[in-house]
Amino acid sequence: MKRQTMAAGAISAAAILLISPVAGANTVDGQGGxxxxxxxxxxxxxxxxxxxxxxxxxxxxxxxxxxxxxxxxxxxxxxxxxxxxxxxxxxxxxxxxxxxxxxxxxxxxxxxxxxxxxxxxxxxxxxxxxxxxxxxxxxxxxxxxxxxxxxxxxxxxxxxxxxxxxxxxxxxxxxxxxxxxxxxxxxxxxxxxxxxxxxxxxxxxxxxxxxxxxxxxxxxxxxxxxxxxxxxIARDINGRVSGCEEASGSPSDIPVALLRDGDVIAETTTSADGTYAFINYHAQSGYTVEIDEPEGCVTDRSFVPVSTASTDATGVDFVLRERTAEDDAIDEFTDEVDELAESLDLPIDLGTLLTPPDLTPGDPGSLDDIIQWKRGLLSW
Known part of the structure; x- marks a missing residue:
């Protein structure tokens, strides 16, 4: 299951967005500072x-x-x-x-x-x-x-x-x-x-x-x-998306969003070499950079907290890998947990109850742990 923030978010009208090439990256200029x-x-x-x-x-x-x-x-x-x-x-x-x-x-x-x-x-x-x-x-x-x-x-x-x-x-x-x-x-x-x-x-x-x-x-x-x-004061955020070329064909045109307090304030896509940049945005903590995983690919972190309070945020990178059957199983399971969380109306900490064990891709033992946890939750 992918987070839908990028698709659903509306770009803030406060940001005046200009696309211009800077060092090969697809760049959005917030015109701040x-x-x-x-x-x-x-x-x-x-x-x-x-x-x-x-x-x-x-x-x-x-x-x-x-x-x-x-x-x-x-x-x-x-x-x-x-x-x-x-x-x-x-x-x-x-x-x-x-x-x-x-x-x-x-x-x-x-x-x-x-x-x-x-x-x-x-x-x-x-x-x-x-x-x-x-x-x-x-x-x-x-x-x-x-x-x-x-x-x-x-x-x-x-x-x-x-x-x-x-x-x-x-x-x-x-x-x-x-x-x-x-x-x-x-x-x-x-x-x-x-x-x-x-x-x-x-x-x-x-x-x-x-x-x-x-x-x-x-x-x-x-x-x-x-x-x-x-x-x-304004500062810059930049990085690169790489990996999974076999499935995606190219690191270009991957959607990247800059968020603050859950709202999308700027969007771009990666250039031919996978780079992107958001320049001249207010210098502060609390930003998030998020990518939309291309078809057939997955990343262990599709969003990264970022701070520009004291300096530019450089090297905000994402590494993709090919999607596996285990990844599909995790997404399906997460969707089921979300539905269960919405249906339960109990005086308990759902965040703790519904947090599964860590899963390491390629490790059958960790997948077994998840399956056992799921069975226990459903029987509860």
Whole structure:
């Protein structure tokens, strides 16, 4: 019996898939890594938009009650490679960010704006960041909801530190005084020092999966705005399928899928030499690579857990062999066990009860063990 994940799974719309040959492999490019793109529409106090990161990062929409919300191109202000976030995620020069102001900036009746980002699926819990810039004559209250929809503690927002993006090699030229905001780890408040300055910023790398992220922006003086950048790290996964050429005829055109949390986020097929690659997908643990065994062939592992959290995953290989009568018997038996598991309604651990002994292909003794276990289960 083959797992049906590949055939049944739907490719996530968050992944933009391009097929291009890389070193002979059939390659899918997730186009992840780097800074986000923004699209904004609407009118004062009723803005909507999208924030796109690619690489399998969840589709993200946002709403804002700000008086203005603008996509800015990054030619005047940016995060240099010498800045704390830039040291990991690169420079944002000539790349967009979002400008947002309060709902009202009048001294007589200041009112905060609320900007909420909603993720179509829970975010990764690693290797992505957001930076809040120009927090000086104002303050931002940052909050988020986790995978279960409950509020997460401020510590889980992953505060990494404050800095000033006007300072350091490659930074933008700033004419006003520079300072840094202050972070309150209990309330989740990032507070400016009250005067209009340049470059006061803080950056965050969430350490839990999020389903939404909320910024409540308050005026302290003047007519303030704050800036928001998002960025991710992306890495590659590659490998080769080999063996069983006598039955399959060729290692080419074997379906390969990349999954996360049980969902297929990308698919390709092996090239003529059996190689495949998924490049520029979000750097995280919890991936699975799965192949669809060709007719007449079987592999001892048709799916492999993969992590790219700290480095590329190379050599994710699969070795096929010719299918035998014993393999057919195992598949038939497994189907029967699945049907039995569905029909039983007992207060027992079915996972333990229905786990057969290990079977070694070509070893009649191990096959006998399975047969005896099956008889005992059916008589139970």
């Amino acid at each position: 780097g800074y986000a793109e923004f699209a904004v529409s609407g009118a004062a106090t009723n803005w909507t938009g999208t924030m796109s990161l690619g690489g399998g990062f969840p589709q993200t929409s946002f709403t804002s009650s700000a008086r203005t919300a603008q996509r800015i191109g990054g030619t005047t202000n940016w995060l240099a490679a010498s800045s704390p976030p830039g040291a990991k995620y690169g420079s944002s020069r000539n790349l967009p960010y979002l400008n947002v102001n309060p709902l009202s900036s009048t001294a007589a009746d200041p009112q905060p704006s609320v900007t909420t980002y909603t993720f179509s699926n829970p975010t990764p819990a690693e290797n992505w960041m957001f930076t809040l810039g120009d927090v000086d004559a104002d303050y931002v209250v940052v909050s988020a909801r986790g995978r279960d929809g409950d509020a997460v503690p401020a510590a889980a927002l992953g505060f990494r530190g404050t800095f000033n993006y006007c300072l350091g090699p490659g930074s933008p030229s700033c004419s006003r005084p520079t300072d840094e905001p202050v972070w309150n780890p209990v309330t989740g408040e990032l507070r400016g020092r009250g005067s209009d300055t340049d470059g006061a910023s803080a950056w965050f790398e969430p350490t839990v999966q999020l389903t939404s992220l909320r910024f409540e922006f308050h005026r302290l003086s003047g007519t303030p705005i704050f800036q928001t950048w998002f960025a991710t």
